[in-house]
Amino acid sequence: MRVQTIIEAGWVMPMTDKETVLPHHSVLINDGKIVGVVPTEEAGAIQADEIVRLPDHIILPGFVNAHTHAPMHLLRGMGADLPLMDWLQTKIWPAEGKLMSPEFCYEGSLVAGAEMIESGITCASDHYFFSEDVARGLTQAGLKCSVSGIVIGFPSAMAKNTDEYIACAEALFERFQDNRHVRVTVGPHAPYTVDDEGLIKVRELALKHNAYIHMHVDETQSEIEGSLKQYGMRPIQRLEKLGLLNERFISVHTVHADDSELALLARAGASTVHCPCSNLKLASGFSPVAKMMAMGINVAMGTDGVASNDKVDLLGETRLAAMLGKAVCQDTTKMKVGDMLYAATMGGAKALGWNDRIGSIEKGKDADVIAIDLGNVDTLPIYDPASQLLYSAGREDITHIWVDGKLVVKKQQSVGLQPLTRENAQKITKTWQNRI
């Protein structure tokens, strides 16, 4: 057997389930695809054009950022500490009103894509205007993406009314129908910004294209109160009544969903995207993620846009989600390491319907793979590589990123602080570890 690339790793976490960690394994890559995962001692018999030796690294599938607004990278840092409506009305909406254009969306997405890929994110699901230009920026930065045909109940530089938004979305489906790197979702903004008539058109469009619906839902308490007042029911109950819920529905945030709404999502087989940084920074509340997981709802991770985060660091987001989730349900046994790393990879791929191609390291999938260095002082000693990847490592430790088998990012390895070299740090920690 001959392959193009062998990555010999300290550990491989394939994410075909939530627990498996394979020590001393190698990932085999050929023609942009994963062709096998084998014990490294067996990889010696395989010919390769290139062997990448990473004995201190853990290999994972690339992270999936299941909810973001990439062009908002150009608004990073605006209006910190303002209440949500002040933030939107005095900062974000006026800036967007001034800047909104295809160029703004392309260049913002290119910058966002560069930060994402450096952070180990190899696929992103975007929700914004001028999505053809968003896709151009993200793919140019090296990512795969889902982009949204947005539908919102007020005019923008892109469209004047629901029918024009739907027409723009139709054009997106046509534009990307055979694209290997871009898929299209229908993106109604939120239950409070799209009326019933608009949501019925959204449902029909999604059905026609067998597409996923990507929507902010139950983000704030005032959204619930508004829905009860205007429609006499909670937002997810209304979406169910209008026929939007199925296994292709992506409910972003889902912070204030009550048990009846969660039951509707679970029954439909829908997914949710958890964006804890955004929920905390905008003081939206605490999403009941442990409860969702227990009910069998697929959970993905998202960064939201940087205007409410203010970074696209999916590993950091997932670490925060794990700790926050435990505190919210007051149970350390929930939101386990495997649950969280699964949400950041396969959970995202499933939510977006990309799991036929990405989300795990297994034969036949795209070789979208990241390597995280666990050999530095910030992660040593290693007792539990998966746990230390989640709780100790940071995005700066993600040193190698492959997309379609091509190495797109290679960072310098930290040399450590003198006089404690990397080698000495490993020696000291190993010595004490061996005395247990």
Ligand SMILES: [Zn+2]
């Ligand atoms: Zn959002």
